[in-house]
């Protein structure tokens with residue numbers, strides 16, 4: 001019997017949603033399990049790091065890594081799995097672009113610790129204990145993974161062959177990616193394995209999207225009674241569909257939510273947030289400076305909105321400096 | 327810190343503001359050497375990614391200088407620039423880039439005094455703020 005191709009899954013700084021997206025393959029997962037050997041999958045299999053280290057270089061056909069790089073253990077595991085795998089695939093927004101977890105790059109490492117281990121009202125920490133990467137306990141030195149200064153994308157640490165976008169990706173895209181690996185029909189290296197057109201092209205509300213949209217106030221869903229059968233943007237609700245890669249089956253739109261951009265930017269866009277900001281600004285129906293101030297004030301957290309899934313991959317990668325006005 | 331000289335990158339449109347800067351030069355007006363001019367056809371061409379890139383590559387301040395409202399050679403380019411500026415300014419503050427580090431102004435081809443004035447004021451206020459990456 002010919003040997004089955006080996007597949008591995010690993011998680012870095014993630015919420016677990018990407019792992020769920022594999023389980024969401026439901027009965028299709030049986031077909032995958034039939035066709036491959038899953039040799040490493042911490043959430044489901046008891047395989048140790050040392051077992052991975054003992055594998056030959058390139059022995060794993062493809063490894064899917066989800067989550068962003070937050071601690072040094074993520075970095076060393078990414079390197080190890082890169083070495084052991086023919087193909088390394090970034091699975092989900094966090095591995096692809098930094099994801100929601102990389103919004104932490106708007107805060108300094110020390111501020112994150114102070115907030116989490118001291119300032120949060122429900123935290124009691126009278127001894128002032130903070131995480132450390134090593135400690136001596138009853139004469140034994142214990143080592144823990146170290147917390148890096150910033151969150152990185154997977155490809156800022158190792159070379160990545162393909163990207164499956166989404167927060168999380170759809171099971172269809174994961175299945176399609178694995179089948180493409182098995183059937184040896186992957187596109188050019190470096191490709192994002194989803195559509196190349198913007199989400200609007202496949203949005204069920206696209207017929208109601210007018211040629212030109214002019215916005216006097218950005219409105220939020222709770223502020224008024226909006227019409228679920230009409231394009232969100234046309235109603236003044238921020239929808240990032242026009243600047244977001246399609247391929248998600250417009251699942252947010254189907255659930256009466258505007259697109260928040262998890263599939264990332266279109267090809268040739270370096271900075272998803274800058275592109276989104278530029279696009280939304282162009283829809284504003286005013287050239288009066290005071291009115292512009294009022295209209296932009298209706299976007300309460302613009303950086304969080306535009307960079308929700310991509311701060312680590314953005315051109316500035318995170319906070320540049322402390323504001324003098326802080 | 328006293329001898330800190332900021333780097334200011336300016337995106338100037340070809341038709342008005344670059345002309346204005348040129349006129350200032352021809353008239354031998356003195357303006358701070360901190361200013362690095364980048365000529366663009368129109369301020370409407372200034373993608374926010376250009377501004378962000380300038381800050382990433384070491385600018386302490388960025389200016390967009392274009393034709394007065396109504397004078398843009400492509401009709402609405404400067405209005406597009408103004409709208410993007412309004413949004414981008416708020417975004418940059420969240421990245422730790424103070425509002426004073428990013429300015430937009432209108433300079434016509436004959437505005438040599440105004441050109442010298444806005445560039446000098448910008449340089450002074452950024453000098454006060456200190457280097458972006460302190």
Ligand code: SF4
Nearest residue numbers: 200203231232239241
């Ligand atoms: S802007 Fe949003 S709601 Fe409108 S067509 Fe595009 S994806 Fe659909």
Ligand code: SF4
Nearest residue numbers: 248252259260262263
């Ligand atoms: S609609 Fe937008 S946010 Fe929702 S899944 Fe699709 S790409 Fe992601």
Ligand code: FES
Nearest residue numbers: 339368392393398
């Ligand atoms: S040509 Fe000067 S701003 Fe458009």
